[in-house]
Amino acid sequence: MKRILLCLQLLWLCGCGAAGGVDVIVTNPSSYARTLESVEIEWAKLGERGITADRVIVEDEQRNQIPSQVIFDKNGVAQRLLFQASVEASAKSRYKIKEGIADSYEPKVYGRYVPERLDDYAWENNLTAYRIYGPRLSDPKTQGVDVWVKNTEKLIINEWFARNDYHHNYGEGMDCYKVGNTLGGGALAIVQESQLLLSGNYLQQECVANGPLRTEAEFIYAPVAVDGRNVAIKRRIWLDANSRFSFQEYELTGFEGEIEVAAGVVMHDVKDITQQGNWLALTEPASDSSDAERDGDILLGVILQGAEKQSRFQTLSSPNQQPQHALLLRKAKAGEKILMLNGSAWSHAGVAGGAEWAEQVKQAADKLNNPLQVKIK
Structure with missing residues (x-):
């Protein structure tokens, strides 16, 4: 029984850390759709979940990777994670931030x-x-x-x-x-x-x-x-x-x-x-x-x-x-x-x-x- 409890605890910890990723809910308070609009997450909130700046990706609800960017300070320390969300009027969209190798995206x-x-x-x-x-x-x-x-x-x-x-x-x-x-x-x-x-x-x-x-x-x-x-x-x-x-x-x-x-x-x-x-x-x-x-x-x-x-x-x-x-x-x-x-x-x-x-x-x-x-x- 102790082994089972230990395994369950380990699985829960993995789900809350880098392996399981971080779920993000973006809510649109407006009466019109918001398309490809930048949102930012303080890096401290991601770093405490075990995510590192050199291995981070963002996925949409269909689990497709979307472009993202880590914003650093002048000393090279990660400050924020930036990605662009699309949300229908008065609705919510869900994204996942997790460990991974980011695809190469053409800069805009x-x-x-x-x-x-x-x-x-x-x-x-x-x-x-x-x-x-x-x-x-x-x-x-x-x-x-x-x-x-x-x-x-x-x-x-x-x-x-x-x-x-x-x-x-x-x-x-x-x-x-x-x-x-x-x-x-x-x-x-x-x-x-x-x-x-x-x-x-x-x-x-x-x-x-x-x-x-x-x-x-x-x-x-x-x-x-x-x-x-x-x-x-x-x-x-x-x-x-x-x-x-x-x-x-x-x-x-x-x-x-x-x-x-x-x-x-x-x-x-x-x-x-x-x-x-x-x-x-x-x-x-x-x-x-x-x-x-x-x-x-x-x-x-x-x-x-x-x-x-x-x-x-x-x-x-x-x-x-x-x-x-x-x-x-x-x-x-x-x-x-x-x-x-x-x-x-x-x-x-x-x-x-x-x-x-x-x-x-x-x-x-x-x-x-x-x-x-x-x-x-």
């Missing part, structure tokens, strides 16, 4: 430092592409985001930079967006006396993750003088596969109390603009193009987390008579993690117009406010 994201183009940093996924500017570029001087439009799901950054002619459309898209000394296609800045204080180009960059599901990088900017105080700025950007929205997390330090910040986009020849709560969406013709009608419309969106009760929709000019911006404003404390999203689409790549795009931005804001619920067993 990519980002890198581009020293051959004056220290640009560019990132993309299967839907969108972006870049920001580095220390060797003399003009513009801004944290603003440049938007590259594309109508292909393949990753194009390396090919376009190698060609050195990305302002021309060879059939897959182009850079036809003008940033200038502005926030471009979506960034955050300090506001002082109804003026945006641009922080200039980044000083330091570090890529911390690169696929297959997420690309992520961190940036440090020169301090910004605000009322005699030098406010330090750190910025973290990440983009996941199958999403039109980059996440940007800012941390401001070097001041007491609160400071006003604004997240938004520059306004060119705006055709349509919509704002509700903590999000805004706008449509405008290609702003850096010799033939805007040929090159179509660029659609932009910004979401500012936690701004529902604090945000104000406002247009402000940056210094030196730069173009106006559409902005969401709020207060922030020193050391607070300020999260915003910037998104983009192209009228030549599956988004018909401003109304459709506004619905996509609205839904992205709702997803941010009501994330998928993840439970492990």
Whole structure:
């Protein structure tokens, strides 16, 4: 009898450890389906079950392996496991995390430092592409985001930079967006006396993750003088596969109390603009193009987390008579993690117009406010 009990205990322990895997239940609180949306699990919860970062896989309900990615810190220590879930409206999906050799998946994201183009940093996924500017570029001087439009799901950054002619459309898209000394296609800045204080180009960059599901990088900017105080700025950007929205997390330090910040986009020849709560969406013709009608419309969106009760929709000019911006404003404390999203689409790549795009931005804001619920067993 003791042997039988011992065997049963061993079987139970195996079922709770690495051999049996970890069951994950993902619940969708929304009234619409959530498709290929990233979920994250703290690695500590998996490590205590005996799962190791070099031998981990994720399976769906049909026991098919799906792409996953371990997110590490700068010291190479596993922090989170990332995979993408699909859940019907007000329903649940089940997944299993277990020990195994991960299949090789073609990355859907990519980002890198581009020293051959004056220290640009560019990132993309299967839907969108972006870049920001580095220390060797003399003009513009801004944290603003440049938007590259594309109508292909393949990753194009390396090919376009190698060609050195990305302002021309060879059939897959182009850079036809003008940033200038502005926030471009979506960034955050300090506001002082109804003026945006641009922080200039980044000083330091570090890529911390690169696929297959997420690309992520961190940036440090020169301090910004605000009322005699030098406010330090750190910025973290990440983009996941199958999403039109980059996440940007800012941390401001070097001041007491609160400071006003604004997240938004520059306004060119705006055709349509919509704002509700903590999000805004706008449509405008290609702003850096010799033939805007040929090159179509660029659609932009910004979401500012936690701004529902604090945000104000406002247009402000940056210094030196730069173009106006559409902005969401709020207060922030020193050391607070300020999260915003910037998104983009192209009228030549599956988004018909401003109304459709506004619905996509609205839904992205709702997803941010009501994330998928993840439970492990």
